[in-house]
Amino acid sequence: MKAPAEILLVEDDEGDVELVRVALAALPGTPVNLRVAGDGEEALALLRGRGPGPGIMLLDLNLPRKSGREVLAEVRADPCLRLLPVVVLTTSDREKDIRDAYALGANGYVCKPFGLDALARTMGSIIGFWFGTATLPPR
């Protein structure tokens, strides 16, 4: 049995979290271990805490207190966390947001699609790439 894909989802909206869980559950193949952080602080604490870190981080931009941008910047500034693949998963499709995310070092930018099937497809392709096609950076 394949090792589960470790994913950290940084998302404050419960509903969105639930939708992602449902979408992931529908995916065949690789099991996914989804950890959730409700805000930037929690995410960073989790990342810096004990135990193995996630394979990738799915980061929403609209977070309370610390914005997704700030989290991304901090992660990239931290030598221990610098290499972590971060995929921005958010609702905004504004050019400025996309540009800023990549400028700050995001590995990818995904607009949350509408509809369960589309979301499942999206999640499938993200996991398929990062835990299938690509090789993750060494811990």
Added chain:
Amino acid sequence: MGTGILGARGGNSLRMKLFAFMLPGALAAAAAMGWASRRVAASVLTEQLARKARERAAAFSELPEVQGGLSLRRESAILPYLQLLIQSGVLYAAALDPEGRVVAHSDILEKGKVYAGPPDLIRRLETPDGPVLEASVPVWAGSDEGEEFVLGAGQAPRRRLGTVRVGLPLKETLETASRVSRQVIGAVLGVNAVFLALLVAFLSRTVRPLRALAGAAERLGAGRVGETVPVSSSDEIGELARSFNRMSLQLARITVSKAELDAKVAELARSNQELEEYAFVASHDLQEPLRKIGGFTELLGRRYQGRLDADADRYLRYITDGSRRMQALLKDILSLSQVRREPLSCRPFELDAVLSEVLARLEPELKEAGAGVVRGPLPTVAADPRQIALLLENLVANAVKFRRPEPLVVRVSARDEGARWVVSVGDNGIGVEPRHLDRLFVLFQRLHAKDAFPGTGVGLALCKKIVERHGGRIWAESAVGVGTTIHFTLPKAAPPPEAA
């Protein structure tokens, strides 16, 4: 406003004109009067003098010594009387014989000279002593009644003894005449001066309200509408003032100052901007909760499909459809809002390339419709490539959407119209009824039931906005059951700068 002696600023005032007009006339009048008066005075005075001369001469000719005969022999008898004449202001006196020979003369040198000419004569001479009036009077033989002699039948003609000639100085006369003339000139000038002064005063009084009017008119021109001038008379100037006041008040009623307009325009622009922001933010932020609604409704539907009753299934389906529709609508509104807000970044690009991209994006739909695309050569245009891509995508998507059962053919072509390109996207779809053609580009106008054909009614409005932002025009040709062609123009020059 400078008001020197000459009046208005430019110097070209009425007062100056008055002076320029009246002064030469006044001077000419004075000169004419002076000249005329001198002549008259001279004439009258000379006349007087002449009479005096004649009297003297006549008195002389009555003298018995003179009656005794005028000849050189009698010189010594006559001369003393001639001398007497000199003392009474006469300049010179002479007695001549009938032939004109000077018999006796106060000036001894003249004796013996002969002067021809009529014996009865008044004439003016210039002598070394100045101008002189010379009177020659014939000396008749006979008594002093001879003056009344009338030549009639039975009277013997009188015998002329000779001529008495008397010369009187004219200098004083002429000087008197000159003095008279000068006085007349002075009087005329004085009268004219008074007259002119009165005119100037009248003018000032008349001009004052005119100046007030000029000032008010200038201020009116500068934007101070509603200002009135006092109406101080009931003459033409008063009428002018009244008319001006009416005009000013009327303007005040109907004028909106430029400042007000500018303020209103700025306010409208701001309001517009706010509305755009609002539309953008609303359509953007509404997507988020909508996704949730749609997502969980779908989840509910899947998880509980068949486990609730048929009504519930149906309701869930309605909700899901509703939220999907709303999502599509919001997406389109957002698109439209973005097209409106975004600054155009125009550059020249190949329309062909953009069309290819668009066709690639729509490939699944085109394939499903079995569509064939016929492309004419497309030019290089200067425009915002993203927006043009969106435009073409909408048009082609429409062609796909509103197709007939027959295989779809989409035709894209362009033609050169000098200052602009006309691009046409045509299909062989269901077409549009002529009476609906003008509603085609109106926002949210849909010509079909939402179940028959999908669509939010935003697509063509979006196309229109994009075309208009580029300074072009968009219109449609269609025949029901045959197909529709949408034409739009793109100016070759860069689009004009837009107001915000």
